[in-house]
Amino acid sequence: MTRPGATGAGGVTASTHDLAGSADAGAFLARLVRLEPGAPVRLRPAGAPGRVALWARLPWQVLVVRTVAGGPVDGTPDDVTVAAAELLAELERGGTTLPTRRDAQWRWPLPPARSRPVEVLPAAELRRIADAAAGTLRTASQEGVAGRAVGQRALRDALLDHVAVVVTPDGSPAAPVEVPQRLVQGLVRMGFLGAAAGPVAGADEPTVQVRVAGRWVGLVGPYGAAWLQKATDLALTPLGTHPNG
Known part of the structure; x- marks a missing residue:
């Protein structure tokens, strides 16, 4: 769900978050940040074209997920973790830059895809x-x-x-x-x-x-x-x- 974006300072190319469903994603992130200000959020392909799954862990050990519109334009799968508060701030200002990746902060398994x-x-x-x-x-x-x-x-x-x-x-x-x-x-x-x-x-x-x-x-x-x-x-x-x- 990242793809080449605009070139930033020092010639470094930034990645974009590709979240087309910014209102839905923003609602999810706003509630998450109120419950856990420092929470990471994991963005993964949702198994359907044009959909992204947002995963997070609440302070009482429950995983939550919401699927929103978005995804890489070239269809290349990706899986990234960023700070929820930083991604929310980016969405609120209408930006498309993906915040700094924090993949090591995600420490929990996910449930199987089939249920x-x-x-x-x-x-x-x-x-x-x-x-x-x-x-x-x-x-x-x-x-x-x-x-x-x-x-x-x-x-x-x-x-x-x-x-x-x-x-x-x-x-x-x-x-x-x-x-x-x-x-x-x-x-x-x-x-x-x-x-x-x-x-x-x-x-x-x-x-x-x-x-x-x-x-x-x-x-x-x-x-x-x-x-x-x-x-x-x-x-x-x-x-x-x-x-x-």
């Missing part, structure tokens, strides 16, 4: 779950738990680890699929459900797919997806090159 759906959930139900968790956190922070004060971080981690949804696939011998609050929060806080709206007669309610890819569980919403790998499968990845996937 299978196991359930469809109403977007409104996931909003309700996310709102209930936020309310619980506020109440516990102010009043404690069973009359005892509990640290904000301990409360947050306990809520994020809570299994919000359990899916048992129909007619399948597979084990139930657990969807933790971490995934729900990732989907909601990145805006992947779109704007909440009141009921409209005849309108279809947005839905979210629960998908499984190997040991990964994902929530795929109208505007992006959140993925989580089981903790027992997490492993350190050597720096210097992107992991496979």
